[in-house]
Amino acid sequence: MKLTNKGRYAVMAMADLASNSNERPISLSEISIRQNISLAYLEQIFIKLKINNLVKSSRGANGGYTLFKPATEIKISNIINAVDEEVKTLNCKKHSKRGCNNKAVKCITHNLWDQLDQHINGFFEKVKLQDLTKQNQK
Amino acid sequence: MKLTNKGRYAVMAMADLASNSNERPISLSEISIRQNISLAYLEQIFIKLKINNLVKSSRGANGGYTLFKPATEIKISNIINAVDEEVKTLNCKKHSKRGCNNKAVKCITHNLWDQLDQHINGFFEKVKLQDLTKQNQK
DNA sequence: TTAATCCCTACTAAAAAGGTAGGATTTCTC
DNA sequence: GAGAAATCCTACCTTTTTAGTAGGGATTAA
Numbered sequence: 001m002k003l004t005n006k007g008r009y010a011v012m013a014m015a016d017l018a019s020n021s022n023e024r025p026i027s028l029s030e031i032s033i034r035q036n037i038s039l040a041y042l043e044q045i046f047i048k049l050k051i052n053n054l055v056k057s058s059r060g061a062n063g064g065y066t067l068f069k070p071a072t073e074i075k076i077s078n079i080i081n082a083v084d085e086e087v088k089t090l091n092c093k094k095h096s097k098r099g100c101n102n103k104a105v106k107c108i109t110h111n112l113w114d115q116l117d118q119h120i121n122g123f124f125e126k127v128k129l130q131d132l133t134k135q136n137q138k
Numbered sequence: 139m140k141l142t143n144k145g146r147y148a149v150m151a152m153a154d155l156a157s158n159s160n161e162r163p164i165s166l167s168e169i170s171i172r173q174n175i176s177l178a179y180l181e182q183i184f185i186k187l188k189i190n191n192l193v194k195s196s197r198g199a200n201g202g203y204t205l206f207k208p209a210t211e212i213k214i215s216n217i218i219n220a221v222d223e224e225v226k227t228l229n230c231k232k233h234s235k236r237g238c239n240n241k242a243v244k245c246i247t248h249n250l251w252d253q254l255d256q257h258i259n260g261f262f263e264k265v266k267l268q269d270l271t272k273q274n275q276k
Numbered sequence: 277t278t279a280a281t282c283c284c285t286a287c288t289a290a291a292a293a294g295g296t297a298g299g300a301t302t303t304c305t306c
Numbered sequence: 307g308a309g310a311a312a313t314c315c316t317a318c319c320t321t322t323t324t325a326g327t328a329g330g331g332a333t334t335a336a
Contacts, residue, residue, distance in 0.1 A: 003254075004324065011247045027281065041326060047283075060334025061280040076250070108270045109149045112214070116141070116261055123257050132246045142293065165312060179295055185314075198303025199311040283332070291324075301314070306307100 007084040009037050010045050014079050015132040017055065018071040025057075025064030045083055052082035071133060077124035141222070141258075147175050148183050148221040149214060153270040155193065156209040163195075163202030183221050190220035209271060215262035 016031050028046060032039040046065060049055045054074060055065045067074065154169050166184060170177040184203060187193045192212060193203045205212065 003251075006325075008247050008251065009325095011250070015246050025281095029281080038326065040328080043282075043284090044326090057282060058334085059280095059282045059332075061278090062335055063281045063333085065282090108153050109146045112149070112265065112270065113141075113146065116258065119261050120254065120258065123254055127250065132250065144294075147294095163312095167312080176295065178297080181313075181315090182295090188313095195313060196303085197301075197311095197313045199309095200304060201302085201312045203313090278336090280335085281333080284330085286328085288327075289325090291322105293322075294320085296319070297317085299315085302312080304309105304311080306309090 003080070004084060006045065007080045009035070009041070010049065010079050010083040011076060011132070013037065013042060013045065014049070014054065014067075014074070014129055017065060017067055018074075018129050019133045021066055023066070025062070025066050027064040030064070048083045049079070052078070054078060054082055067129075071130040072128055074129040075125055076127045076129065076132075077121055079129070080124060141218070144183065145218045145222040147173075147179070148187065148217050149270070151175065151180060151183065152187070152192065152205075152212070152217050152267055155203060155205055156212075156267050157271045159204055161204070163200070163204050165202040168202075186221045187217070190216070192216060192220055205267075209268040210266055212267040213263055214265045214267065214270075215259055217267070218262060 012035050013031050016035055017026055020026055020030070020034075028039055028042045031037070032042055046055060046057070050057055050065075053068050056068050057063065057065050150173050151169050154173055155164055158164055158168075158172075166177055166180045169175070170180055184193060184195070188195055188203075191206050194206050195201065195203050
């Protein structure tokens with residue numbers, strides 16, 4: 001499973017966007033300061049968020065990003081998937097020539113890891129971006 | 139969260155041990171061949187399994203490893219925890235000077251990641267080593 | 277026209293993952 | 307007692323991934 005700071009930065013930035021936007025675009029430099037994430041790194045993250053239709057951008061002065069959909073309709077899994085590509089647990093074929101070549105014993109854990117993967121994805125499917133902004137207010 | 143091949147190797151090796159042991163110790167070279175994991179790497183993994191009281195060793199010729207407890211009493215989480223030390227999701231303090239310094243907005247994702255962590259641990263708590271050997275027989 | 281902003285590409289440093297190498301020690305078997 | 311089979315132990319190494327940095331170009335509001 002791939003859950004890195006990049007994924008969390010993306011969630012943080014999206015939560016920031018959801019909390020601070022009133023229709024006006026929010027610039028990355030704002031988010032950079034509030035969340036303390038390097039601007040250049042945020043840019044890379046937002047390119048992916050944009051490609052995946054989670055935010056839309058407006059260029060030029062006073063430009064920035066806004067949510068593409070309401071925060072109630074954005075799942076955390078959408079965000080993680082957008083920036084951390086592979087939200088799969090380790091896959092025998094991909095990560096190792098060894099260990100999984102269709103013999104029963106070797107694939108025992110394959111099944112287990114697949115189940116875990118579904119578990120984690122299920123978790124992030126249930127949580128919406130909106131849920132994070134609510135917590136923010138307590 | 140830390141779920142690597144090392145953790146899976148450990149689970150595979152333990153499943154192998156549970157499936158093939160009849161009281162006699164199983165040598166790592168056997169497991170190495172059956173599971174196609176390098177012997178030297180297995181040695182490192184088994185040192186940790188031993189420290190955590192999941193296996194016991196007997197040295198010398200005809201030596202090897204046996205389960206310390208019945209396979210019904212060993213949780214997968216025990217195994218993962220033994221070899222992959224930190225079964226925690228990314229922790230602000232550890233992995234980044236940035237991003238989490240007690241401001242509400244920044245810690246939103248902290249809570250989320252902690253919840254996920256509990257979720258994953260809960261998953262691995264439910265599965266016993268014995269469950270994996272049963273699947274093996276189908 | 278200028279400054280703020282997104283957009284794009286390439287590079288890089290540090291950490292982690294996934295090992296390898298080489299030897300020391302213990303113990304069974306002959 | 308010698309030799310082989312095994313665990314034990316420590317150090318090193320290679321590759322991949324992560325988490326950035328650098329430097330500029332394009333766009334647009336004021």
